Amino acid sequence: MTETRTKKKLLFVDDDPAMGKVVGKILDSALGPQVIEFHEAMSGERGLQQARELKPDIMMCDIHMPGINGFEFCKKIRQSALPATVILMSAYDENEDYAIQAKEAGADAFLIKPIKKGELLFVVNFILRIDHLNKTVLGKNQELQEDQRRLSDNLKDIIRMNSQLESQNTRITSMNRELTERFDSTVGLLTNIIELNQSQHRGHSERVAEIAVFIAQRMGLAGDAVQNLKTAARLHELGIVSLPRDESVEDALDEGKSRFHTSHPMVAEMLLKGFPGLEPVAEIIRHMHENVDGSGKPDGLMGEQIPLGSRILSVSSFYDHYRVAHPNSSVSEVLMRVDKQNGKWFDENVISFLAEYARSQSPADDEKVVSCSVFALKEGMELASDIYSESGINLLRQGTVLDRDLVNRILKFNNVDPVAGQVKVKP
Numbered sequence: 552m553t554e555t556r557t558k559k560k561l562l563f564v565d566d567d568p569a570m571g572k573v574v575g576k577i578l579d580s581a582l583g584p585q586v587i588e589f590h591e592a593m594s595g596e597r598g599l600q601q602a603r604e605l606k607p608d609i610m611m612c613d614i615h616m617p618g619i620n621g622f623e624f625c626k627k628i629r630q631s632a633l634p635a636t637v638i639l640m641s642a643y644d645e646n647e648d649y650a651i652q653a654k655e656a657g658a659d660a661f662l663i664k665p666i667k668k669g670e671l672l673f674v675v676n677f678i679l680r681i682d683h684l685n686k687t688v689l690g691k692n693q694e695l696q697e698d699q700r701r702l703s704d705n706l707k708d709i710i711r712m713n714s715q716l717e718s719q720n721t722r723i724t725s726m727n728r729e730l731t732e733r734f735d736s737t738v739g740l741l742t743n744i745i746e747l748n749q750s751q752h753r754g755h756s757e758r759v760a761e762i763a764v765f766i767a768q769r770m771g772l773a774g775d776a777v778q779n780l781k782t783a784a785r786l787h788e789l790g791i792v793s794l795p796r797d798e799s800v801e802d803a804l805d806e807g808k809s810r811f812h813t814s815h816p817m818v819a820e821m822l823l824k825g826f827p828g829l830e831p832v833a834e835i836i837r838h839m840h841e842n843v844d845g846s847g848k849p850d851g852l853m854g855e856q857i858p859l860g861s862r863i864l865s866v867s868s869f870y871d872h873y874r875v876a877h878p879n880s881s882v883s884e885v886l887m888r889v890d891k892q893n894g895k896w897f898d899e900n901v902i903s904f905l906a907e908y909a910r911s912q913s914p915a916d917d918e919k920v921v922s923c924s925v926f927a928l929k930e931g932m933e934l935a936s937d938i939y940s941e942s943g944i945n946l947l948r949q950g951t952v953l954d955r956d957l958v959n960r961i962l963k964f965n966n967v968d969p970v971a972g973q974v975k976v977k978p
């Protein structure tokens with residue numbers, strides 16, 4: 552099969568001009584000038600000069616020539632790094648193995664003179680085919696390299712976009728954290744205001760929040776559900792600051808009476824539900840006095856009709872109010888009091904998790920708590936309960952570890968608004 556792809560330059564080097572004519576004619580008639588551009592040189596020296604100028608693709612060179620012979624010619628071509636295919640030629644000599652010597656000189660093929668037309672075309676076509684295959688592979692390699700470059704560019708774009716997204720996520724997370732902290736601070740301020748005039752119940756809202764969150768997490772609630780319940784617990788007595796005139800604060804703070812006779816949960820609901828995002832909180836507080844037997848207020852909901860958050864808040868608030876009102880009662884006695892309303896006011900499941908919470912408050916830790924005056928506070932002590940001023944301001948939270956600066960600030964504030972009662976600390 553004739554290869555007719557790209558025109559190739561062929562340099563024929565032989566001191567016998569008749570050979571050039573014969574070979575040129577064969578190639579011209581078999582392949583045509585559009586395939587092979589034929590050039591001749593009559594000596595090795597002239598051949599090297601033309602090779603440098605023409606940069607041929609194929610060189611055919613006679614071995615026996617005056618001056619530079621075929622072997623030397625081939626070695627110099629190889630040294631010059633010209634990417635040509637070299638074919639050496641020689642008459643047959645039974646005493647010499649020119650094919651091996653041609654190979655050692657760097658030749659790609661060897662032809663015996665006189666050159667036969669079939670052998671010549673076979674070798675030249677073979678070289679053209681190899682060249683074509685090389686170019687095809689080279690083209691594919693270039694395409695692959697281009698694909699790899701595009702993939703690499705795409706990968707860089709993806710990495711850059713990921714980096715930008717991570718950066719944006721970090722900023723959003725930071726903003727969310729800041730917003731959450733501000734929200735918690737605002738709710739904390741409201742909680743302080745709610746409890747300002749409730750000397751018997753200071754810290755109640757935060758304790759109820761702690762109990763409610765414990766129960767909620769044990770019951771499998773997570774994320775927003777727990778956060779909404781925590782906020783509802785901290786604000787569940789918000790309505791007490793704006794009770795109807797015929798309702799008393801004392802009754803509102805008595806969980807036994809308030810669940811039937813006061814409307815502070817609905818007042819809190821009205822105050823909260825106008826704030827976007829606080830609707831679920833308002834809903835939990837509205838139903839905190841529903842009873843599982845349907846006897847509660849305001850809608851007479853029963854069992855699981857009552858939102859779970861409201862059922863948890865209901866038991867948590869009752870438990871803490873009762874403990875505060877009966878400081879000499881043991882945890883077991885308080886739990887027994889709660890259990891009396893099992894299946895009536897309170898959800899049986901929720902009560903079981905409340906009992907788990909109560910047991911988790913280690914008696915061993917209680918024994919380590921001591922009461923002292925504000926003047927006995929020292930650096931390194933941990934507060935076992937919140938510190939309030941006599942006017943009801945929450946000065947420090949339970950769990951705070953005192954340092955020198957905090958002790959000094961408490962003592963200075965004590966001169967302005969004295970600390971209420973003894974302070975409970977873990978030395």
Ligand SMILES: [Fe+2]
Pocket residue numbers: 755759787788868869872
């Ligand atoms: Fe309460």
